[in-house]
Amino acid sequence: MRKTRTKPSAAAAQRVAAASKNGGQALPDGVEAAGARAKRGAARREAILAAALEEFSAHGFEAARLDDVARRAGVAKGTIYLYFSDKEALFQALVRSYISPVVGTLEHVTHVDAPFRAVAEQLAELFVREIVETRRRDIIRLIFSEGQRFPKLAEFYYREVISRAMSAVRGLLRRALERGEITNEALVRFPQLIVAPGLVAILWKSLFDRLDPLDVRAMLHAHFDNIFGVRRPA
C-alpha cells in the first residue's frame, strides 16, 4: 500500500518547504496567488494535525497542551484556532484524518477475489504495518481512552471505522463459508472474533511490550490457524 497520508515528519517538512517557497524576496502583498495561499493553509493544517497526533497520543486528551501542539507545529497558539474551533474539534479532526483512509484500503483488500486465508494474511500484514507499528495505534488507543467522554467521537468511529470494517469482514467470511473454507458460521455473526487479536496487539504494544515483547505477526498466524482448523502436532 502506498501511503494515503503523509507522515507527521513529512508533513512538517512539507510545511517548511511551503513556507520557504518564496525564498526571502518579500512578495508584494496580493501578488501571491490564491492557490498558493490555500496550499499554505492546507500545509499548516497538516502540520497542526501532525503535532496534535504526537501530543495527544503521548499525553491523552486532557493532559495534552495546545501550547506544545503549536510549538511542535511551528505556529502560534492562536493559529490553531484559525483551523479548528477548539481543542475537541482538533481531536476529532485528528482521528478523522488519520484513521479513515486506512478503512478504504481495508475494504479494498477484502474485495480481492482470492482464498480467504490469503486475504486474511494480507489484511493482517496491512494491519500490523499500517496501524500496530504506526502512530495510528495510538489514535485507536485514544479512542478507547476518550470515547466514553466524547460520545460523538465514539459514534463517528463506529460509523466510519467499526461498522465499515465489520461489513467488509462479514462479506469476506460469508464468501469463505460458501466456498467451504471455514465451517463455523457463528463467525459471520461475530466478526469481532476475527479482529479481537488485533485489539490485543494494539494495547499490548503500547502497555506491556517493554515488559514482555509480543510477536504480533506470529500471534495472528496462530489465530488464523485456529480459525481454519489447522492442527499442529504437539
Added chain:
Amino acid sequence: MRKTRTKPSAAAAQRVAAASKNGGQALPDGVEAAGARAKRGAARREAILAAALEEFSAHGFEAARLDDVARRAGVAKGTIYLYFSDKEALFQALVRSYISPVVGTLEHVTHVDAPFRAVAEQLAELFVREIVETRRRDIIRLIFSEGQRFPKLAEFYYREVISRAMSAVRGLLRRALERGEITNEALVRFPQLIVAPGLVAILWKSLFDRLDPLDVRAMLHAHFDNIFGVRRPA
C-alpha cells in the same frame, strides 16, 4: 463468586453499621475509641475509593476532579489526603483494590479438575458477571487509557493481573492439550488469543453498545466453538 471486596454501597452501609455498633455496652475507654476509629477510617477509605471509581471511570484520570470525589464520598477535600498521598496514589489504590481480588478467583477456577470446555465456560461467565457487567470494566478501560502515561501502573497491572492470568490460562491449555481436548498447541504460546474476545467485550460495552448492542455471552460461546473445532451446519 462471593465478593472479596465490599461494593461501594455496601461500604457505606458498613460505615453506618460501624458507627452504631457499640451501642450501649461500656467497653474500656480507648479500646472502644481505637477500634471504632480504625473501622471508621477503613470505611472512609472505602467510600473514597468508591467515589473515585465513579469519577475516574466517568472522566479519566486527568479530567476527574478530587472535589467531586470528595463530594461523592461525603467527605471534605482535605480528607482524601489523609488516606492517599495524592491523586495518582488514589488512582493506583483504586486499581489495586478493585482488580486484584478477581484474579485470585480466576486462578482458583483454572485449577478445577474438569473438562476444559466446562472450565472455560465457567471462566467466561465469571468474567462477564464480575467484570463486563460491573464497574470493574471501567477500571480496566482506565488502565488501557492511562497505562502509557503511568508506566508504574501498567507494570503493576502486568504483574498482578496479566501475567498471573496468562499463567493460569496457560496451565489450563496445557492440560487440555495433553487430554486431547484441543489440538492447536500455538494457543499455549499465545494465551492472549483466548482472552482477546474478552477485551473486545469490555471496550464494546463501554463505547458502542448503545449504537449496536453486543451479546457478549453468545460471542464467547462462538469463540469457544471456534477453539474446540465445533462445526455448526450452515
Added chain:
Amino acid sequence: MRKTRTKPSAAAAQRVAAASKNGGQALPDGVEAAGARAKRGAARREAILAAALEEFSAHGFEAARLDDVARRAGVAKGTIYLYFSDKEALFQALVRSYISPVVGTLEHVTHVDAPFRAVAEQLAELFVREIVETRRRDIIRLIFSEGQRFPKLAEFYYREVISRAMSAVRGLLRRALERGEITNEALVRFPQLIVAPGLVAILWKSLFDRLDPLDVRAMLHAHFDNIFGVRRPA
C-alpha cells in the same frame, strides 16, 4: 536614579528578530506594533515588580499573595507568570532590580577624592535618602527576614551588595588611614562597624519609629563624631 532594565525574556529577543525579518524598508504594521508591544511588556514588568514590592514588604514572602500582587499591578493572575517563572523568581527579581542600582552609586561616591568625613557625610545622606526613607528599606528587611530560607538570595545579596559595599568602604578607610584622618586601623578589618548604625536605622524605622521616633541623620552624625574622635563638651 535612572535605571537600566533587563528585557522581559528571550522570547522577546526572538520576537524582535522575527520582526526584523522583512528587511528594513517601510516598516509597515508589525514592526511598529512590536515596538509598542515590547514597551508595554516592560511597563507591565515594572508594574508587577512595584506591586510585588508593596505586597512582599507588607506581608513577607510566604504571606504575600500573588492574587494581591496581580490586582495591585492591574493585571490578571496568570500574567505574572508571563514575566516570572514563579513566586520565588519574582521575589529575587524584586531584590535585584531595586537594590543593585544603589550599590553602583555607592561605589561611585566612595571614589570621590575628598576628605573622609565629607565623603562619609555624603554617603550617609545618600543612604538615608535612597534607602531608609524609601521602600528599599523594606527590601533590605526582607532579605534579613527571608535570607536564611533562601540561601541563594542571601548569596546573591552578599555578592552584589555586601561584598561590593564592604570593598568600597574599605578602600575609603584605607585612604583615610594613610592621610591620618582616622587612626584606628581595626576599622579596615571591620568595615561592618561603619555600616552598623545604618542597619539600626533600617530596622528601627520599620519597627519602632511609631513608638519612639529616631532622628537617623543625627545618629549618623554622632556615629561619625565617634569615629573621628571628635570630643564634645559634656
Added chain:
Amino acid sequence: MRKTRTKPSAAAAQRVAAASKNGGQALPDGVEAAGARAKRGAARREAILAAALEEFSAHGFEAARLDDVARRAGVAKGTIYLYFSDKEALFQALVRSYISPVVGTLEHVTHVDAPFRAVAEQLAELFVREIVETRRRDIIRLIFSEGQRFPKLAEFYYREVISRAMSAVRGLLRRALERGEITNEALVRFPQLIVAPGLVAILWKSLFDRLDPLDVRAMLHAHFDNIFGVRRPA
C-alpha cells in the same frame, strides 16, 4: 550567667522524664496529685515552646507548620491549643519566654560598679555567648522579620527589651561620662550606636557566615577601642 531557661533538648528530656514518671502502672484516674499534673502541664508547655523555637526560627512564622511543632514536641496537634490559643499566641509566648530573661541579666550587669570598659567587655561576652551563639539569635531575627506584620509583637519587644536595654546602657554611659571614661556625650542620646554592631553580628551569623565567617568577639573589641578612643599603631 546561670541558665534562666531550660534549653530545648533539656526541656524535651524533662518532658519525657515527667511522662514516664508513673512508670507503667496506670494509676487510677484522680489519684495523680494535682501538683504533679500541673508540673506535667508546665513541662508540656516547655516542650511545645522548645519545638516552636526550632520550627519558627528555621522556617519563619508563616512557613512553620504546627504539625511539625507538635511532632517535635511529642504531643498531638490538638494539644497545642490547650496551651496556646492560636499560632500567633504561640509565637508571642515564644518570644516572651526566651528573650525576657536575658534582659534581666543585662540590667544586672550594667549596675555593677566597675570601669566602663570592663563592664562593656562583660556585656559583649554575655551577648555573644547567650544570644549570638544561641537559638535566641534566631528569635531576634524573627522579630525583625515578622515585627511589622505583628505590631503587638514589635511593641512588646520594644517595651520588654529595647527600652529596658537602652535605659540600662544609657545609665552606664552616663556614669562613664561623669568619670571621664568617655568624652562623646552624643552616645547618651544614641545608645543604639553602642548596640549596633551586636545587630550586625546577629544578622551576619545567620545569613553570611558560611560565605564569609565573622569573628564577632574581635569585631566588638574593635568597636570598643573606637568608642574609647584607643589608637592602635598602623
Added chain:
DNA sequence: GATGAATGAGGGTTCATTCAT
C-alpha cells in the same frame, strides 16, 4: 491570515483550627 500577550476560571494541595472520642 497570523501572532502571542493577556485573561481568569479551575484544580491539586496544604495547613490552622475544631471537636468527637
Added chain:
DNA sequence: TATGAATGAACCCTCATTCAT
C-alpha cells in the same frame, strides 16, 4: 486533659481561549 481525624478556606500555578495588533 489529650488525641488526631476531619474540615474547608486559601493559595499557587496551569492552560484553553480571546483579541488587539
